[in-house]
Amino acid sequence: MTLTAFETRFFDGKTARPHQVSVELHASRLRISMPGESCSSDWLYKEIVVLQQPIPPQPAMLTSRKNMAMRLYVEPEHWCSFKTKLPKTAFPAITLSTRWRSLAGYAGLSVIFVLAAVAAGPRLFERASELIPPSTEIQIGKMAFDSSINQPVCTAPQGKAALDKLVLMLKQGITRDIPFNVRVVSADETLNALAAPGGYLIIFSGILKKADSAEEVAGVLAHEMAHLEMNHPMKSLMRNLGVTLTLHMMFGDAGVLSNTAHFAGVIHQLHYSREDELEADKIGYALLEKANIDPSGLTLFFERIQQEEAKNTGHSYSNRSDLDEYLSTHPHTEYRINTLKSNTTTSKNYQQALDASEWRALKDICSEQAD
Template sequence: MTVSGRLFDGKSAKAQAVLLELAGDRLILKNEAGVRLGDWPLDELRDENVVAVKSALRVSVAGGDEARLIIEEPEFVAELRRLCPRLRKKRAAPPGWWKPYLYWGGGAALSVVIIFTVVLPLLASQIAYLIPDSTRDEIGRGARDYFINAIASRQKTTPEAVTCKSVAANRVLQRLVSDLGAAGDGDLPVTKVTVIRTKAANAFALPGGQLLVFSGLIDMADSPNGLAGVLAHEIGHAKYRHPTRLFVANTGVATVFSLLLGDVTGGTFLAAMGQLTVGSAYSRDFEREADRTAVELMQAAGYDISPMILLMKKISTQGGADKFSFSFLNSHPGVDERISLLAAAGNAGGPALTAEDWALVKNMCK
């Protein structure tokens, strides 16, 4: 049986009319002058149509060969389908096909692991110390004013009205923070305390030695040592520059996950989950570090830290943690663990403030 077909030889876009005939297990291609153009083994033929066409074939003969033979004679097509059982099968991959997967895959996996375990933590701590002090001070002041403005506009009043201005009470707090800082290795990570009139029980460290305390925290504290413990905890954050480090780590984690997963079904969701788990692991480490610092500072200053446990329990049962990053209580799963760390420190030491000073602080926002 001789039928005609069209051959695109992969070298020119012009179709060549060819005559096809079957010779044993081979397909012979000849041009109209009878010159043999191809001798294709039937075993190697593949139909390149992704969606099979009933009475037509687009045949290729080898993996890298871009020649295509178009056959549109229904009977011959049926005959070829019968003779070539592998017409619709995939070609076997060449030996060693897995090597590039292994090399590049291994390289990429290694790159991700190194970035998570070495580069990100290193970058995070280095960048935190690389920023010049004057810049950090500026960031801190800007952030403080931003928070004060935000709270003022939420309460529909002026920034002046939400700041607790009592000179005597502020001096007391300032002195308490200085004493706590000096009780450590002498450097003063927190230089400026600002108390804001708002119901939330919260405190957080900002870059550049700024410390914000919400009056809700002072209201909730039954003793000066609870408040002092929280301040010492925040001093710990400031001392190890946690705000900057968390910022760097979060940015990095987000970048890595979004690149890895692309934005396919579930990709965004998975990226968010990954960031949440990795990110909160970073921040739990930071909380632990700040708690340890709080214990050290309180003990070195000769203050009893145990009232802080009571205050923490009070805040956590109220669900007092706010949406601000670096609030005093922001990783709930760790609360029990943190309380046991503080409990281990015992209850040695005296009060952090005299009764008169504590009264001043308690009333500073009234």
């Protein structure tokens, strides 16, 4: 049975007066007439705009291009036969379906999209680091150093001279044009060193305290300088920024999904920085070779860390958190030692990195400090 007439609500858009009207459907138009009134109004189907399709119990809402302030409602039960009369132009261009099947389809596609972004995104953001001019990079490094290092900087002149000597030796293998800014920070409990953008290189005095020879310190230095040679700090900064931003944009409003996505993002970044670490080990090794310093210093130092790790397990709680922190961002030490050992082939005649007095001076660099 085809629909020919129905009763509904109509608003003229000029006043808030409700009109209970009857609508008659004709071949190319509908006629709206008010009961008890002689007047009526015709709407050509091609003039009709569907503002909202019915979502039961909500009716469909129509207007006419003649006056877009008018509103005519069509109840869901009349809609099916009514909408066949309307031309395509009556419907808004895009309405995404909210049927469960469509939602599942969109969700599947979005999973693929997320996987693609996770696979390609970090590399893409890394490339952005090439666009940053060196002057900006130095500014960023300075800001990072100023805001994250609160401990005093060690400044004993002889110690500083010894440190500079090591850096100068290792610099021979560096191809990137960056000024190195090496600082020892007074923190005897911290077993770490780090490289920041703009040639900033920070050694915590815990390293100097633990090290048994200048070769071990040189090994750590070479590793961090290798990070800078490969521009790892800037790359990782851009990567983190890019990944965080993308995830935030993707999952910004989605509550629990948002948290999960950020967690996944962090794990992903960790994996990446492990790759970077291994690369830095390899290039650090080459820097040491070029400077004619015994590269086994780095291996020895890692072995010492590993012993510390074994000693601390289950027993004392001191230093535990520092070590954990170091280990979580650095590849598993045993794996690392093996990798390095396999690189150490023949024992050459290496020169001594620092003589005895220079080494003592370096160990003693924190006897003078500046804030």
